[in-house]
Amino acid sequence: AQKITQTQPGMFVQEKEAVTLDCTYDTSDPSYGLFWYKQPSSGEMIFLIYQGSYDQQNATEGRYSLNFQKARKSANLVISASQLGDSAMYFCAMREGYGGGSYIPTFGRGTSLIVHP
């Protein structure tokens, strides 16, 4: 079974509007971490945001927020006020087990986001 599922291969959004990228995960471990990374066409993966399974509040980092719904096992990324530079591939990832281990995440297949002017 896929540990991380990103069902949207491609998304389009108008500049300055908000967009939500979907991510669902599968784990039986009570301790896990969820990540979003951005990969522009240059290829370098850029860390955006992290949410721990025990965190009570949804994580936010500037224009990025993670909508964490534990019961539904979803960790959607919300980008507010989209900018042209947000056009990229976005990957959801999960690290299972206590974070004091090897911190090895499993990545989803990604969602391509295109921001239109």
Add this chain to the structure above:
Amino acid sequence: DTGVSQDPRHKITKRGQNVTFRCDPISEHNRLYWYRQTLGQGPEFLTYFQNEAQLEKSRLLSDRFSAERPKGSFSTLEIQRTEQGDSAMYLCASGLDRVEEQYFGPGTRLTVT
């Protein structure tokens, strides 16, 4: 530039040849990871070092793959007897203990002809 660097950025080789890639992590980072990414997929974990010790290896890492991190600084990933299926982007990332975030390099794109 104090980020993660990888060399070379692109490598074209003929099937059966050996190739070696280098990764220089952020200097104070003790954790180093190698991933492989093929078209349309997310990165897949290959191997992980904590300082100079190789602590985990994926089942994806066949006997033709070997990685080292002498002295706990830079790392090399060698692929022997390359096959066309080895064509991919090879990503290196580094991180700190007790910190979830990983910092990725620009990757080495390998094409096996």
